[in-house]
Amino acid sequence: MLACGTTTAEVKSGYGLETESELRMLRAIRMLTARQPIELVATFMGAHEIPLEYRATRAGYVDLVVEEMIPSVARAGLAEWCDVFCEEGVFTPAESERILTAGIDAGLKPRIHADEFGSSGGANVAAAVGARSADHLIFVSPEDIQALSASSVAATLLPIAAFYLKLGRFAPARALIQAGVPVGIATDVNPGGGLSPSMPFAIALACFAMDMTFEEALVGATLNAAW
Numbered sequence: 001m002l003a004c005g006t007t008t009a010e011v012k013s014g015y016g017l018e019t020e021s022e023l024r025m026l027r028a029i030r031m032l033t034a035r036q037p038i039e040l041v042a043t044f045m046g047a048h049e050i051p052l053e054y055r056a057t058r059a060g061y062v063d064l065v066v067e068e069m070i071p072s073v074a075r076a077g078l079a080e081w082c083d084v085f086c087e088e089g090v091f092t093p094a095e096s097e098r099i100l101t102a103g104i105d106a107g108l109k110p111r112i113h114a115d116e117f118g119s120s121g122g123a124n125v126a127a128a129v130g131a132r133s134a135d136h137l138i139f140v141s142p143e144d145i146q147a148l149s150a151s152s153v154a155a156t157l158l159p160i161a162a163f164y165l166k167l168g169r170f171a172p173a174r175a176l177i178q179a180g181v182p183v184g185i186a187t188d189v190n191p192g193g194g195l196s197p198s199m200p201f202a203i204a205l206a207c208f209a210m211d212m213t214f215e216e217a218l219v220g221a222t223l224n225a226a227w
Contacts, residue, residue: 001038001189001197008039008226010186012083014048017061019069022046026078044073044108047084047091047099062095066102074106081132082108086122093121100129115140117167127151133184137171138162145172149179154224156184159205161194173210182227183212185220 001009011032013025026042033040046069047062054061073079082103086096100110110129114122116136123144126134134140134148135156148155157171176183185206188194196202199221206217 001187001199002036004198004200006038006187006197006199008041010041010043010081012043012045012048013079014045014083014085015191017046017049017051019046019064019072022069023072023076023078026073026076030078041081042079043081043083043111044070044079044103045083045085046070046073047096049085049090058095062091062098065099070099070102070106070108074108079108081111082106083111083113083135085113086125087113087116087120088118093125096122096125097129100125100131104129111135115144116161119144123148123153126153135186135188136161137176138167138169140172140176142175145175145179145181148176148181154182154184154227156186156225157206157210157220158186158188158194158202159209160196160198160202161188161190163205163209164195165193170205170209173206173212173216177212177216182224183216183220184225184227185217186225 011029013022016022029042046065050058084096084099110131111133112126112131114134119139119141123134123140127147133154133156155176162170203217206212
C-alpha cells in the first residue's frame with residue numbers, strides 16, 4: 001500500500017465475530033500503527049456477519065455486539081469508528097441503527113456498509129444516525145441519494161470490490177456528485193473480494209467504470225477521503 005502511494009488507511013476488524021478475537025484484531029492494528037509508516041485508523045466491525053451459531057437466534061448476536069463487544073472495545077480505547085454491514089441476509093436497517101447508536105453512545109463514530117448487493121436501506125440509516133460515511137452504495141436508490149445529499153454523510157465508493165466480485169455494475173458516482181454528496185474513493189482491500197492495495201487502480205476504475213473525471217477521482221482519493 002505504501003508503494004502504491006497510500007499514506008493513511010482505515011483498518012477494520014470483523015473477521016473474528018466473537019469478543020476476544022475482535023479485540024485481538026484491534027490490538028494488532030494498534031501494534032502495526034507503531035511499526036510502519038502508514039497512518040492507520042481502527043474501525044470496530046464486529047457486525048460484519050451473523051456467525052453460523054447465531055443464525056437461528058440472530059437477535060442474540062446483535063445483543064452480543066451491543067452489550068459486550070462495543071463496551072469492551074470502548075473501554076480498551078482500541079477503535080475510533082464503529083461499522084456495520086447493512087445488507088439483506090446480514091443486518092437489517094433496524095439492527096444496524098441499534099448497533100451504530102450503541103457505538104455512538106460508547107464514543108465510537110459511525111460508518112456503514114450500505115447497498116452493496118441490493119438496495120438495503122443502509123444509506124437511510126447513515127443519514128439517520130449522522131454517519132461520516134456510507135460505503136459501497138452500488139445499488140443505492142435515487143431516493144436514498146437525496147437522503148445522503150440532505151445529510152453530512154460522505155459516499156465512499158470502492159470500485160475494486162465491484163470489479164473483482166463481477167457485480168456487473170458500479171456505484172452511481174455521477175448521480176451522487178450531481179446531488180452534492182461528497183464522494184471518496186478507497187481500495188477495500190480484503191480477502192472476500194477486492195484484494196488489491198492499489199489506489200492508482202481505484203482511481204483508474206473510478207474514471208473508466210464510474211464516469212468520474214480525473215480531477216473528481218483525485219479529490220475522491222485525497223481531500224474527500226481525508227474528510
